[in-house]
Amino acid sequence: MVPTSYYLVLSAVLFGLGVIAFIFKRNILTIFMSIELMLNAVNLAFVSFSRLLGQLQGQVFVFFVIVVAAAEAAVGLAIIILIHRNRGTLDVENVDSLKD
Amino acid sequence: MPVLSYLWIIPLLPLMGAAANGIFGGRWQKKVITAVALSSATLAFLLALEAVREFLTLFPNQIPWIRTYFTWISAGGFQADFALQVDQLTVIMLLVVTGVGWLIHIYSTGYMQDDPGYRRFFSYLNLFMFFMLVLILAANYLLMFVGWEGVGLCSYLLIGFFFLKQSATNAGNKAFWVNRIGDFGFLLGVLLIFRTFGSLDFATVLPRAAGMTADPAGQIGTLTAIALLLFVGAAGKSAQLPLYVWLPDAMEGPTPVSALIHAATMVTAGVYMVVRSHAIFLNAPVAMQVVGVIGCVTALFAATIGLVQTDIKKVLAYSTVSQLGYMFLACGVGAFGAGIFHLMTHAFFKGLLFLAAGSVIHAMGGEQDMRKMGGLRKKIPIAFWTMFVATLAIAGAPGFSGFFSKDEILNEAQVISPVLWGLGVLTAGLTSFYMFRLLFLTFFGRQRYDEHKVHVHESPRSMTIPLIVLAVLSVCGGWMAAPQLMGGVNHFEQFLAPALVTGAEPAAAAVESSGGGGEILQALLGAPVIAGLLGFLLAWWFYIKSPEAPKKLADSLSPLYKLFSGKYFIDELYQAAIVRPLVWISDKILWHAVDERAIDGAVNGVAFVSRESGDRLRRANTGNIRSYATWIVLGVVVFTSLLLWMVD
Amino acid sequence: MITPQIAMFLVLAAVTVAGAVSLILQRHPIHSALSLIVVMVALAGLYLLQGAEFVAAVQIIVYAGAIMVLFVFVIMLLNAGEEERTNVSRLARFVGVPLGVVFLAEVAYWIGRATSHLGSAPAETVSTRDLSTLLFREYVFPFELTSFLILIALLGALVLARREESN
């Protein structure tokens, strides 16, 4: 059988990669994707924990997370569209009129 | 005892006069003002006489006669009452102050006739009378200090009376400040007295002080400290070295003021105070020596300056300083009685001198430089004769008042130390020299003024009468001591003695007994008289016989002459050594450097630093979310590491 | 020793990580999106491996299917081009990315260290019934809330995306 720690480490790695992506990417869309990546990592953690502990909650949480992700996606994409509409760019680094 | 029991009336009268004139006088015309001022002074004098009469009827055990009217200050264990006291010493001072003061009031009505500040002048003058009376009637040191400061105030006001003149106001400030330095000493002395005796009443302090064992010679014990501190005050008020500098400048004031305040009464307050505290001084040998030496040196020092002054009032001013020196010399050698005696006679003849000089100036239309006078003998005979009498008196011509007092002082000094005596005699010679110089320059020789510019005229009666009265006093003011020469008793001393024997063993009395009883001839041919004579002859030689002589002498001894005429450059010294540095330090260092740079700089610095750091901090908000995310991750890493590594 | 499951896991894990890395490295958002989809599919596989079939299914259908399609759709809509590697924020570039790596290392290390000894749990498959009972009994409250969450999302999309009728 596969030791749980493998899954957990994998989820940690994915989460970390998500974080790196968030900082590294410039396109708002991809940044948003990196958030999705992080959420997925969390899901993995949930699933493997639920399996480890033999409790189903973990898996239930995954549904909730997915729903939340969906909601965020709807709103986030709408905001992104607005940004693109008003500024004609998706590069976060050009969206910095609010500062200091 | 109508007056003695209501003693407060005497000082109150002049105060009322001052208040009335000062506050309401604006609307009154001159007559009323004159009436108010004069009546208050006159009444005060009359009541003083009555008081003296009543005093003479008292039994010895009722003396000192003390009346307490109300509590002025009381806090914790401390209490100072508004209490007046009369004893022999007070009586003398009372007569001098009210009497001379009264005369000078009269004189002033004439002298200030045309001055716009007439009302102001008289309210000040009355106020002065009030404070002076408080000073001498006070029954404790604190109330005495009230009068002490008060007369200082009035002197400030009256010196700066012509406040449009820069020099006058400067002189006023100088007088007040220098006096304040003295008062600083006096105040500390008073504090020390309170700390030592737990009270400030003469009636408590002096007997105790007398009862204490004297500080060993050459050492500074409590009593000596007190005595010295008090003497600092005295030196300030009575213009002794090194605090005399204000008195010559004080001549900026109107002449009657110079006569009353800066010759007859206020400046002698120091002497009075020392005599009043003689019980303390007697047990403080070091202090006694200091007083004597300072007095003697001042006498000589001022006399030398007086030799070469050309301003008639300046001469008199320095002579005043010198004479005050005599009085302190007397105190220093324990002859307090003699000191007071000289104080009195000096009040007569020096007051007279000033008033006469005043009427000369009046006659000359304000001219004070003797070199521009001369030959006034015929034009203003009264001024001349009175002044002549006064000169004889101050020069110590036998029979005149000055003769007795000065002679006595020197006798006493002789007993204590020949050196002091020698210097005293020398001073006597100088005194008669500069006084006759003044007389000759002013009244003899050819007239050195322009007949058409100034028409010399005799003063109005209001001015001449006081002159004559004072002249009479200057002649016979000293006769009370005369019998002594015939081996009799010195009535003055005898009268004063009870006030001076609060001490367990009155040194004064001892000295006196040893000093007394010389016979006439010795006295008449005594060194002082000789010296005086020499001085007179010298003056006659210089200013009548060969008027060009002084010039020659001045050239031959030019450095000495410069030193004298430059007043030993003491003022310049003070300016350079004290005043300017103080101002510079306060301005450049304390204010600008410390206050503005250092302290405020620090305060504003804090504000600046926080603003700067704020500016740095807000730079973190680049507006770029990638950097924000970086910060967040930074926080995450730090905090998780904190948790994982640190916390456990 | 490598059991089939472990081998399976390793493969899937490799795919996931590769997908994630390519998500980072791809310049064109569409490629990133696709690599994300890869990640999700692989994750679904991992769920299956752990016997969470239903979750795996949802993962494929909702996540990869619905959400990512939405992404792709938006990318097309805005025809977002390649992202040019601007580097306005030096902080992010020189501090942020390394920090990210540090973070990854730290968390992975600690979790690995902490759970290394846990060993493995049997992969008995979860019955959907139990899942649903749990969801509709215990967790009915958050479940209801999620409905409002979606309502909010709808509202948001409505508010934000619609154009002013005025212009």
Add this chain to the structure above:
Amino acid sequence: MFPPLQDLYRIAPEIVLCGFGMLVMLLAPVVSKARHDLLAGISLVGAALALVATFYPARYPGLAYSGLFRADSFSLFVHWIVCGAAFLVILGSIGYLQRDDLDAAEFCALILFATAGMGVMAGAHELLTAFIGLEMSSIASYILASYRRDAPRSNEAAMKYFLLGSFATAFFLYGIALSFGATGSTHLDLMTPLANDSAHTLLKIGLGFIFIGLAFKVAAAPFQLWTPDVYEGAPAPVTALLSTGPKAAAFALALRIMASIDAAAPLWFWALWVAAALSMFAGNLSAIVQTSVKRMLAYSSIAHAGYILVALTAAAATDHPEEGIAAALFYLVGYALVKMGAFLIVAHLGGPGERLVDIEDFTGLARRQPAMAACLSLFLLSLLGLPITAGFLGKFYVFNAALESNLIWLAILLALNSVIGAYYYLRVIVAMYMREPAAEIVAEPVPWTLSAVLWIAAAGTVFAGLFPARIIDFAAKAALNIR
């Protein structure tokens, strides 16, 4: 298997809020645009009713929905704050919405939903429920932040808030996952580490991440950088909401976790300490150099988060956390009132498009609109912490708590910071009262709704500043019943 009635009672406020939210949404299409202020009125009623509805949880306290939700005096207190905030924001923004003709319907609906989310956070007794509540309020706020669709700054604010917010949420969620793994449960009262020795580390990381997620929400340094941008860019009424409701809810959640999970407090103590200190300085110092009042207030709210964190630190430091908790709650009340008022005033004075929010534009306000200036001064003074205002007593209690836990140094830092704060608050007063206006600005008439809000806020501030007894007593009760 319908949930028992009591459970419904216990979430009555949320039901009311969501119900009215939906009602407004349903009415929106049928009511003509012109009459949308009617809908605002309806949602106002909703908020008010929600306040009233808190009577039920007060009447039937206890755990609901198999222990996911908990109604007690603590959640009650927080409910009052958030519902009150919602009420005031809606009332205060009516005029604003009309002026900038923004649609009132969705605006109010979103506020109601967000508030419901906050309510859930306040009462949540289980982490995932809390998470859902958090998401409700957050997502709603993302939308609200970009409510001025065609204002680039508004969108930008929304974008930043959204991306960073979800970023932080991911951490929060990961934290939940890890602590779930460590304790085998997400019910706050059951979360004790499992016997195995992996649990401790996992719980550490988990709670650490949860802390970070919450710290982000309450705008505590070093997670605060989004705050000024978002607060400045978002429409001022939304800023008013953001700076009060969600913050209060997040603090409530943090307190709840801290008090319920035994491991949390000692783990968080140092983090709280550092965050408090950093936030105070970061907020105050950067606020000094601001030229825009709106942004300055944003920074000041960071500083105030720091002050409240001091109270939390105090609570974490002792086994008698009541004083810390009570202080935090009281502070939140005063703070919410004041910040609400201040931002609404800025919203009004900003004029169409909120262009006039610089200090320069406030010069001579005392002449133009004395009442307005007086109110703003009162609020600023309260933020500055001068007596007879709620702000002072808030600080007073925070100090008290800090000292009770022997956090002398933190107290002294707090003291220094309130002096620094004085500097920039007074600068605004200087501008309003002591400078002559640079440019001539025409004063707009104040809509009665806004003035009503301002009066309420001002009165509340002074009242709480003079007679805090009731409030602090209830806060104390809440603190005692937090678990």
Add this chain to the structure above:
Amino acid sequence: MQQTYLLSVLTFLPVAGTMALLLLRDDDHLWIRRLAMTTAGVEFALSLLLLRGFDAHAAGYQWEEFRTWIPQPPIHYHMGVDGLSLFLILLTTLLTPISILASWKSIDQRVKGFFISLLVLETGVIGVFVSLDLFLFFLFWEVMLIPMYFLIGIWGHGRRIYAALKFVLYTMFGSILMLVAILWLYRITAVAGYPTFDVSQLQALLSNGTIALPVSTEYLLFGAFFLAFAIKVPLFPLHTWLPDAHTEAPTAGSVMLAGVLLKMGIYGMLRFCLPLFPGAARQFAPYIAVLAIIGIIYGALVAMVQVDLKRLVAYSSVSHLGFVVLGIFAFHQISIQGAVYQMLNHGISTGALFLCVGMLYDRRHTHLISEFGGIATPMPVLAALYLFSCFASAGLPMLNGFVGEFLILAGTFQRHADWASWAALGVILSAVYLLWSYQRVFFGSLTQDKNGTLPDLDTRERGILFVMAAIILWMGIGSPFFTRRTEAYTQNVLQLMRRPQAYNAGGLPKHGSGSMYLDHAPVTLPGLDTAAYAGVANSVKLK
């Protein structure tokens, strides 16, 4: 104790006045002035009642009012008057109408606001003097800042905003630390089992040894309190806010500032620092005395070289208050009485000086000495009264200044002859800077012909200054009237400073306990299993 309301009335009457003012139209200046004046007048009249009913021999507080205000932490609305505060209140109620009169004409901008601030200020100050609860005290202490801030900032001159900010920030810096100290003290009492903010109770607890502060704690507490008060006084080197504030403030502001606000610092020292922390006070007395003496001399010297009259007077305040602080920290009954008396004197004579300067300013709109010269010719009356005030503040006998200074010196000299001797130097210097500036302003011939036409004082101004002069004279001659009433206080404070060797614990009824809410019965709501809630307070296990 019998409940009276006089103190509350005194405290809040001015605020009531401001409420009335708010009803008036903004431009109805005449009636605004009249109303303000009436309020202040009535206030003064009422405050005289205090004097009448005051029992000079009672040691404790009189006219006490005691009501519970905030139950947790136990904060009481506790007011009372003793010899210390009595005359300070009278001073306040006297100076307020005076400054209203003084600004009758000179304030024509935003008149309403001005008088409102002035009256609120009065409330704040009186509140400070009457409150016997640390919390209440601090409340008034801070409230008072705001009106003053406005007075300086709105109606001031020149760099008024800088000055106002400086004033507030300086004061706040001190007072916020004091707040921390207050709370710390409260915690200590709470832990000891007697939680209280009540001043008299604290004094009792500490002096009868029920609570013994650890030395280091006492030092820190003393430091925090003293810092706040020293800034207010102000004590060198914390004085630099004063010259700015004074120079820029309007006349009324300066009068209140110098007359009353500075006294709050002294009051604080006497009311709190000495009785509560005698050990620390004794420990630090030498250093404080040195600072005070530096202040005396430094202030005088800097005043000497000022070019701006108001600045000069401001620095003279630094010098004078140095005397007061010295007197306090000599711990001698005489000197403390002197200090109390001297702060009244300073209020009057410096107030008078500021009024005079203000009258000059009204005519010429400048404070620069160089702008004047020879003013005595056109304005003899002002010249006379100004000189009078100068001598009052220079400590001329028979005027008020002397009595205070002398008592301070006399008392100090008993213990520390050296301190007194140094301090006495101030007596010389004060004469120097006052008379020198006076000469430059009033004496000599007119330097500028526009000064030649200045009108002399009108009836209102004369009235003001005559009143001040009369008081100066009275206080100079009739000092026992005051000292008799402050005697009991000084004895009391020195009594409180003695600490018994043996502690008699349980001197007071023990109520409450360490934590703020432990005496709250844990609240149990129906429907909850009360077990989970019982004794919650202790059950939260944190380490």
